[in-house]
Amino acid sequence: LWNYDGTAIYEYPHSDVGRSEWGSCNFMHSRGEVRSFLQSAANYWLEEFHFDGLRMDAVSNLIYWQGDTARGENRNGIGFLQEMNRGLKNLHPEALLIAEDSSTYPGVTKAVTDGGLGFDYKWDMGWMNDTLSYFQAPPAERKQRYHQLTFSMQYFYKEHYLLPLSHDEVVHGKATILQKMYGDYEGKFPQARALYLYMFAHPGKKLNFMGNEFGQLREWDEKRQQDWEILSYPVHDAFHRFMMDLNKLYSENPALYEMDYDPEGFRWLDCHQEERLIYAFERRSGKQRIAAVFNFSDEVQEGYVLEVKEGASLSLLISSEMESWEKQKIPLKEGKTVISLPPYSGRYYLVEE
Known part of the structure; x- marks a missing residue:
């Protein structure tokens, strides 16, 4: 559509806001025909192809001029998002509308009628960046990075966040999720299992891109299928079975998603x-x-006192360090018990009162 009739019809004619940082042209959302075209395109995928939803990329570039908060809000871009999301929800109430937004603009997942942008979910880019950089770091450095994994809960309830380990994290030289784990090949698997236990216990909906579930080592390539043959290696097959068990357990335990x-x-x-x-x-x-309890160090942590108030006993639901596990019941004395945690491990316990 660029320069469609020799002039800037759909895009801005001014170079300072005409092109994005990726080299593509920016739509001029102040024009009714541009908004109509984009809204119709979005509706097309939901109406004709029955997509479950739409994820909008780089929403901060619609909220702010060129994505730069110093340039101020682009009211036409914001108005376009509100108008489109309200219309899509009217036509497709069940569709998921998800924003990939790296800004702190408030109300992204608030209803349009309440002054928000009308998305169902917002990608938690902060959680993703902090978590992956933490697991890429050697254990000695994680002591200084400890609160990278606690920071997300300081802002979590401001939006309806979704935790994304998406296509963006397994392309362009970034390495796959398994590869990102610190250390050698064998040491990456227990850390990845512990990472996913942490992710599935953390509040927020989950996104896990194809190939992550069996520990793919090659970055994703749209020209090739996934490397399914690595499932013939026992360590990858075991990781895949662990992920299946984790997904099943997640779906069967409302404490992990209901609130x-x-x-x-x-x-x-x-x-x-x-x-x-x-x-x-x-x-x-x-x-x-x-x-949920985790040990992200490379050492056994003996004699850890786990305190769970108003609990009589704990039953083990899943453990990252075992290929199979039995339900172990641990009595609590005054709400406390002493446990030993293997290196790079995580566990879920059902609390019984």
């Missing part, structure tokens, strides 16, 4: 073990409690 956006659904049990790299928190639903 994602309710502050009552999450509580830190311990977030001040900087030297030992231990984290513990509790997830809740109306009828269920789950305690």
Whole structure:
């Protein structure tokens, strides 16, 4: 559409706002025919191809001129998003509308009628960047980075966040999720299992890109299929089975998802073990409690006192360091128990009162 009739019809005629940082042209959202074209295109994928939803890239470049907060808000871009999302929801109430937005603009997932942008979810880019950089770091450095994994809960309830390990994280030389884990080949698998246990226990909906579920080592390429043959290697097959078990467990335990956006659904049990790299928190639903505990160090952590208030016992639901696990029941004395945590490990315990 660029320069369609020799002039700038769909895009800005001015070079200072006419092109994005990726070299593509910016649509001029103040023009009705441009908005209509984009809204019709979005509706087309939902109406004709029955897509489950749409994810909009670089929403901050629509909110702010060139994505730069110093340039101020682009009211035409904001108005376009509100108009489009309101219309899509009217036509397709079940469709998921997701914003990839790196800014702190408020109300991205608030209803348009309440002054928001009308998205269902917003990618939690902060969680993604902090978490992956933490797991790329050697254990000795993680002590200084400890609160990279606690920071997300300081802002989490401002939006309806989605935790994305997406296509963006497995292309352009960034390496796959398994490759990102610190250390050698064998050491990457226990860390990746612990990472996914942490991700699935953290509040917010989950996005995991194809290939991550069986530990692909090659970056994603749209010209090739996934490397399914590596499932013939026992360590990859075991990782795949672990991910299947984790997905099944997630779907069967409402404490892990029912109160994602309710502050009552999450509580830190311990977030001040900087030297030992231990984290513990509790997830809740109306009828269920789950305690999640992690050791992200490369050492066994002996004699850790786990305190779970108003609990009588703990039953092990899943453990990252075992290919198979049995339900172990641990009694609590005055809400406390002493456990040993293997290196690079995570566990979920069902709290019984």
